Amino acid sequence: MTTTLTLPCPAKINLFLRITGRRADGYHNLQTVFQLLDYGDTLTLTLRDDGDIRLENALPGVAHDDNLIVRAAKMLQEKSGSTLGATLQLEKRLPMGGGIGGGSSDAATTLLGLNHLWQCELPLEQLAELGATLGADVPVFVQGHSAWAEGVGEQLQAIEIPEQYYVVLRPPCEIATREIFLHEQLTRNDPPIKIAAFLGGHLENSCEKLVRKLYPEVDKALIWLNQFASAKLTGTGSCIFAGFENKRQAEQVFAQRPEQYSGFVAKGVNLSPLHRALAIV
Numbered sequence: 001m002t003t004t005l006t007l008p009c010p011a012k013i014n015l016f017l018r019i020t021g022r023r024a025d026g027y028h029n030l031q032t033v034f035q036l037l038d039y040g041d042t043l044t045l046t047l048r049d050d051g052d053i054r055l056e057n058a059l060p061g062v063a064h065d066d067n068l069i070v071r072a073a074k075m076l077q078e079k080s081g082s083t084l085g086a087t088l089q090l091e092k093r094l095p096m097g098g099g100i101g102g103g104s105s106d107a108a109t110t111l112l113g114l115n116h117l118w119q120c121e122l123p124l125e126q127l128a129e130l131g132a133t134l135g136a137d138v139p140v141f142v143q144g145h146s147a148w149a150e151g152v153g154e155q156l157q158a159i160e161i162p163e164q165y166y167v168v169l170r171p172p173c174e175i176a177t178r179e180i181f182l183h184e185q186l187t188r189n190d191p192p193i194k195i196a197a198f199l200g201g202h203l204e205n206s207c208e209k210l211v212r213k214l215y216p217e218v219d220k221a222l223i224w225l226n227q228f229a230s231a232k233l234t235g236t237g238s239c240i241f242a243g244f245e246n247k248r249q250a251e252q253v254f255a256q257r258p259e260q261y262s263g264f265v266a267k268g269v270n271l272s273p274l275h276r277a278l279a280i281v
């Protein structure tokens with residue numbers, strides 16, 4: 001029986017983001033394409049038979065019980081009726097408040113990892129539904145495929161995207177998703193498009209104009225990266241990205257970045273590294 005698993009929590013970028021309306025509960029209906037990346041956090045999950053859920057390393061500013069990893073584990077315990085517990089160790093690489101889905105991906109890896117260790121055998125659809133209550137980006141990480149998404153990101157259609165290398169830069173600021181979605185100047189009336197429009201053209205992120213205005217550091221970073229390739233905001237920021245045909249080109253651009261930008265180079269992948277590791281295809 002497996003008692004320990006070490007699993008990836010990949011990042012995502014939104015290749016474009018349209019906001020098509022606002023629901024009665026205040027959440028926004030979106031159209032986006034989630035591109036999964038082969039870079040992210042790493043989570044080690046070890047079985048405990050006393051039922052406790054213990055995350056060993058705290059994140060700055062996040063209380064133990066508020067961490068999405070702990071919340072996901074407790075939720076699965078409750079839904080599955082399992083009496084088992086887990087010790088969890090997180091190696092955090094993804095910047096928080098970056099629009100690259102770090103917290104959501106950690107939660108998804110927790111759900112899939114514990115589903116396996118505790119032998120709950122809940123199907124991915126049910127785990128995605130559970131995950132959606134923790135964060136709008138959890139379902140795509142649970143389903144594990146780059147996807148066209150609608151609704152608040154839970155209506156997913158897996159798609160194959162030509163694999164490219166991305167430079168992802170993190171300007172020196174953190175942006176709360178909530179702040180952008182609550183802002184009165186956010187564009188909320190993008191006409192809905194069909195998937196063919198994405199496949200055939202160049203689409204924008206509807207949060208970008210507002211984020212550039214509120215966060216001049218993001219504006220500056222986009223101007224810098226745009227010298228090399230078309231650069232865009234992911235999610236509600238603060239990270240930005242640009243795609244390149246090969247790893248060498250991406251690494252050359254990344255190496256020239258001004259020192260105030262952190263970030264990474266990653267390959268866009270259609271199948272999640274998590275699903276590859278768990279051999280769920």
Ligand SMILES: C[C@](O)(CO)[C@H](O)COP(=O)(O)OP(=O)(O)OC[C@H]1O[C@@H](n2ccc(N)nc2=O)[C@H](O)[C@@H]1O
Pocket residue numbers: 014026027028029030032099104134135136137138151152153177178181182235236
């Ligand atoms: C912008 C995206 O990153 C695109 O992938 C996601 O939709 C955001 O997902 P997330 O960070 O998991 O967001 P959540 O933690 O679910 O929501 C944070 C806050 O953002 C607002 N929110 C979020 C998603 C959405 N479709 N509409 C919203 O209005 C809500 O005020 C919510 O309280």
Ligand SMILES: Nc1ncnc2c1ncn2[C@@H]1O[C@H](COP(=O)(O)OP(=O)(O)OP(=O)(O)O)[C@@H](O)[C@H]1O
Pocket residue numbers: 059061062066067068069095096097098099100101102103104106107135137175177235236237
């Ligand atoms: N395991 C976790 N990792 C990161 N953030 C977490 C975690 N658990 C709780 N949080 C909280 O969630 C907030 C959002 O974190 P996250 O890294 O997912 O932001 P994001 O990259 O903007 O996400 P998204 O792309 O989904 O908008 C953090 O500021 C933090 O307070």
